[in-house]
Amino acid sequence: MDKRGRRRTLSEHVILDAALALLAEGGADAVTVRGIAARVGVAPNAVYTYFPDKAAVVRGLAEHLLGRVNHDRFTDPSQPWRDRVRALALELRAELLAHPGSVHLMLGHPPDGPHTRAVRETLLATLADAGLGPADAADASYLVNVHILGSVAFEVAAPPGGPDVGTTRFRWGLDRLLDGLAAHVATGPPR
Structure with missing residues (x-):
């Protein structure tokens, strides 16, 4: 010393x-x-x-938060794809809600590290298991992410006693999104 x-x-x-x-x-x-x-x-x-720089710290922080999501739990192809997407979306949402300012950081400085890629690849693989081709899976992944980030942003911004934007509404919207994906798979060849 x-x-x-x-x-x-x-x-x-x-x-x-x-x-x-x-x-x-x-x-x-x-x-x-x-x-x-x-x-x-x-x-x-x-x-x-x-x-x-600060942007790198913020991306690192977002990456750190995504590293808390155990994406390996959602890769079992013997489980229905809808259940896996729903569980992954709920876990991502819960992690973001546990750190309310994180969604704004992620929107401003999208993370791009190994945890981000692992979560993205897990979601894309699960959507491929649903019967979506690569382009459709990428579009569907985008929709799921927008639903997660949007619901968290609205929930964090809601004034106390304001409209309920909680888990019940999130699940309802996610299930309608998954219904639409299932219908899309049923109507034509994957792209």
Whole structure:
């Protein structure tokens, strides 16, 4: 130990945990490089050693949240595709709702790391199991993601005592979306 005191050991994980705590305490606007640095007790430029800019921190945080979703639980082809899509969508939604500011971060800085790709590939494979071709599966995946992100954004923004935008409505909308996909598969060849 030198005269300056104990050295702190930083890592991407420590920085992302600090960002997650700031998100929980103050929403998306609270996630700043200065705030993260203060939280972990370093100068702001130390954060830049691990992330080149705030956008990279935010993408890393979104990726960190998606890493909490165990996508392997939704890959069993012996389970009906609808059940797998529904379970994955509900778990993603629950993770985002547990961190209310996260949806705005994801919309502003879409994540692109390995957890994002794993969730995307799981959803695409499940939609292929439904009988959708690659182009239709990509479009369907987009719709499912818009439904998840949109429902979370509305729920987070709803004033207390406002209209119910909770899980019941989310499930209803998701089931109608899945009904439409099933009807689409039944009407023609996959594209």
